[in-house]
Amino acid sequence: MKKSLFLYLFIIAALMNVFTYKYFTSKEKSDNAITTDVNDNPSKTLSDSISKLSDKLYEANAFSLENNDRAQNYLVENNITDINAFAEKVKQALLAYNDDAAGNKYTDQPKMGEQKFIINKVKILNHRWIIANYSNGQLWGEVLLKYFVDDKGGISFEIMNSYLYPAALN
DSSP states (O other), X not given: OHHHHXXXXXXXXXXXXXXXXXXXXXXXXXXXXXXHHHHHOHHHHHHHHHHHHHHHHHHHTSSSGGGOHHHXXXXXXXXXXXXXXXXXXXXHHHHGGGGSTXXXXXXXXXXXXXXXXXXXXXXXXXXXXXXXXXXXXXXXXEEEEEEEEOTTSXXXXXXXXXXXXXXXXX
């Protein structure tokens, strides 16, 4: 009985060694193949990475003034030819309200305590809408705004919707 037990243990140990050897040799071959492929053509790997990142960037900017041809055509029809300068002008006009002592009135939030709400980031979606996030250092929110450009080039804003996230629980 003792001899057969040792025989079975020896067979199991031998099989485990065979499977382990087989696994590591095949893993080494596949690692070498991948390394050889990267070393043979690193520009292909880099161009694939750049292509993937470009696709992600395009998807992320799907809703932006820079990629919206219809909104750009609308602005050109209204004698606004430099889209980037126009977008910067709109952003600066909105961020100028951050200097108010009560905070930016387009956050749709009153001043709470010592900290005022100010707009941090602005994304111009098209020729009419802006999305922005705001905070007072402790609370964060987002606001959807309409903006209008009058005949003299003045910019006015209107709050469409605003959301203040609840304070995080500790």
